[in-house]
Amino acid sequence: MKASIRLQDTAIRYFLEVAQLGSISEASVRLNVATSAISRQISSLEDTLGAHLFERQPRGMKLSAAGEMLAAYARKNALESARVVAEIGALNGLEKGHVNIACSEGFAMDFIPRTISNFRQQHNGIHFHLKVCAPGDVAKLVSHGESDIGITLSLSPTKDITVEYRQPSPIMAVFHPTHPLAHKKSVSLAQLQPYPIALPEENTTVRQLFDICCSRLNLLFEPILESNHMATLSRFTSFGGGIHLSGEISMRHQIATQELIAVPIRDRGMDVRNTEIQTLSGRTLPAVVKVFLDYLIDKMKHEEMMGF
Numbered sequence: 001m002k003a004s005i006r007l008q009d010t011a012i013r014y015f016l017e018v019a020q021l022g023s024i025s026e027a028s029v030r031l032n033v034a035t036s037a038i039s040r041q042i043s044s045l046e047d048t049l050g051a052h053l054f055e056r057q058p059r060g061m062k063l064s065a066a067g068e069m070l071a072a073y074a075r076k077n078a079l080e081s082a083r084v085v086a087e088i089g090a091l092n093g094l095e096k097g098h099v100n101i102a103c104s105e106g107f108a109m110d111f112i113p114r115t116i117s118n119f120r121q122q123h124n125g126i127h128f129h130l131k132v133c134a135p136g137d138v139a140k141l142v143s144h145g146e147s148d149i150g151i152t153l154s155l156s157p158t159k160d161i162t163v164e165y166r167q168p169s170p171i172m173a174v175f176h177p178t179h180p181l182a183h184k185k186s187v188s189l190a191q192l193q194p195y196p197i198a199l200p201e202e203n204t205t206v207r208q209l210f211d212i213c214c215s216r217l218n219l220l221f222e223p224i225l226e227s228n229h230m231a232t233l234s235r236f237t238s239f240g241g242g243i244h245l246s247g248e249i250s251m252r253h254q255i256a257t258q259e260l261i262a263v264p265i266r267d268r269g270m271d272v273r274n275t276e277i278q279t280l281s282g283r284t285l286p287a288v289v290k291v292f293l294d295y296l297i298d299k300m301k302h303e304e305m306m307g308f
Helices: 002-006 010-021 024-031 035-049 065-088 111-119 135-143 205-217 230-238 248-256 287-305
Strands: 054-057 060-063 097-103 126-132 149-154 161-168 171-175 197-200 225-227 243-247 261-264 274-280
Touching (some): 010 024, 010 035, 010 060, 010 065, 024 035, 060 065, 065 274, 097 135, 097 287, 111 248, 111 287, 135 149, 135 161, 135 274, 149 287, 161 287, 171 205, 171 230, 171 248, 197 230, 225 230, 230 243, 243 248, 248 261, 274 287
Parallel strands (some): 097 149, 197 225, 197 243
Antiparallel strands (some): 054 060, 161 274, 171 243, 171 261
């Protein structure tokens, strides 16, 4: 019982700040609390629980196995408290509320802003915050409770994440309509080699799978443009500068208007990733978040069935 009471007090707030930042000194600055006070609270927690919560390292603090368990519990507890407060304030229906979303850049180019806009035609009191980040960071934001919903491209399962919906997301070759390969039913990577190509940086699933397949096929590409900004690659192609690679969902509007043409790549390995809609395992979502989550999944399923 004593340990349970401890999890509700100041100590747990300090502990979570250090867990997030990996540093007592950085937590001190953010909390405006002396480092000695934070150290005392964490030591008190460790004494109460009978376990070390951090591994003290030269470059900061890393959660121990016990610390990971406590952080996961505390984050879920804080989210549950926030959910109850939000739902008490929304007893009269979905007239107000807030949804935090994390997604990789491709979804932010078209699908997510369009879906939010459509949703707010029915629920105009709902507000959104969208965090755009690298695919691997989306699950981290969800698991830490900083985002309610994550939409990303995944190659493998992630700890503490529930996949609410998954659909295949093969990598496509994207062309200007006048490109010689634009109206092929499919293309191989070897067919792309003679043409100028623009590629994303290495922290994307597009680039990772492209590099793996090129290595397997002994193909060497020298991209004329590399960028961490997918919209830049898309605009480069629309101006006739060359080819780029993308998932279809991020190019949906430009494909529908025939500004760009997306063609499947038939080489093995370019189709192994999935689009995932993610939430934190074990969390009860606020009503507003759950309604938007259901709408988001229905929208993605409908567009997949329509062949967009």
